[in-house]
Amino acid sequence: MTTPASSATGVPAGPAPETEIARDLARRAVPVAPVLIAACGLGWGIEGALSSAYAVALVVANFLVAAALMAWAAKISVGMLMGTVLAGYLLRLGALTLAVVAVRHAAWVELLPLGLTLVVTHLGLLVWEAQHVSLSLAFPGLKPRAQKG
Amino acid sequence: MELLQVLAQQEPGELAEGLTAVGRGIVYGAAAIGPGIGIGIVVGNAITAMARQPESAGMVRTTMFLGIAFTEALALFGFVLSFIVAG
Numbered sequence: 100m101t102t103p104a105s106s107a108t109g110v111p112a113g114p115a116p117e118t119e120i121a122r123d124l125a126r127r128a129v130p131v132a133p134v135l136i137a138a139c140g141l142g143w144g145i146e147g148a149l150s151s152a153y154a155v156a157l158v159v160a161n162f163l164v165a166a167a168l169m170a171w172a173a174k175i176s177v178g179m180l181m182g183t184v185l186a187g188y189l190l191r192l193g194a195l196t197l198a199v200v201a202v203r204h205a206a207w208v209e210l211l212p213l214g215l216t217l218v219v220t221h222l223g224l225l226v227w228e229a230q231h232v233s234l235s236l237a238f239p240g241l242k243p244r245a246q247k248g
Numbered sequence: 249m250e251l252l253q254v255l256a257q258q259e260p261g262e263l264a265e266g267l268t269a270v271g272r273g274i275v276y277g278a279a280a281i282g283p284g285i286g287i288g289i290v291v292g293n294a295i296t297a298m299a300r301q302p303e304s305a306g307m308v309r310t311t312m313f314l315g316i317a318f319t320e321a322l323a324l325f326g327f328v329l330s331f332i333v334a335g
Contacts, residue, residue, distance in 0.1 A: 116310040161316065169313065177295045184291045184316060185284070192280060192323055199331065214328035221324055225317050232310055 103248035111138045115173060120232070121166030125159045134190055135220060147212040154216035157198055158224070272330040279326015286319040 132155045140148030172183035185229060202208050256322035297304045 116306050117313045120313055137292060177298060181291050185288060188284060188287050196327065199279060209313065210331050214332045218324055218328055222321050225314065229314050232314060
């Protein structure tokens with residue numbers, strides 16, 4: 100996968116790969132979410148299902164925000180990219196903490212399914228996406244194409 | 249001495265509750281440091297790679313994003329543990 104470099108910053112022009120991956124991850128979360136929500140619903144009831152849905156939403160939002168920040172910074176310079184990634188890590192971790200702390204005493208929240216879904220969704224989606232990306236990087240001919248019709 | 253007097257005035261369980269909060273903060277803080285260092289290494293090496301071979305920047309950024317997300321999972325572990333274990 101090669102992209103033309105922009106002359107101003109040395110950062111490639113064209114669509115940002117981070118945004119594409121984050122969209123792909125969000126797309127993959129659609130079939131995964133009902134399974135996790137149903138599993139947590141079976142184990143912890145309606146509170147578990149709601150907590151699980153909240154966790155999936157947090158993970159997807161985390162990916163999308165990270166990608167948007169990186170794509171924005173990469174257009175400016177690689178130095179900006181470095182700063183934004185590190186500051187973005189702190190900001191996103193802080194936002195995630197706030198998002199959980201804000202609801203942890205709510206009646207519909209069960210912390211165990213919330214936490215488990217956070218970790219399982221984050222890692223599961225990443226492994227799935229990494230498998231896809233490594234396949235398309237090693238064998239570009241196998242990269243899935245958009246289906247016609 | 250004053251500290252002992254304050255501790256003596258605590259309701260039963262209050263001290264344990266406070267220590268749990270401190271422990272939770274230590275777990276979360278320690279769990280966030282490692283991924284912070286890891287992400288710095290990932291991005292630093294990715295920038296070096298992009299500077300050396302700008303034509304492969306797309307591939308490098310793809311790998312970098314996945315590397316950052318995987319590293320971040322460690323911080324998530326700490327975050328979740330600090331909430332779940334402490335209850």
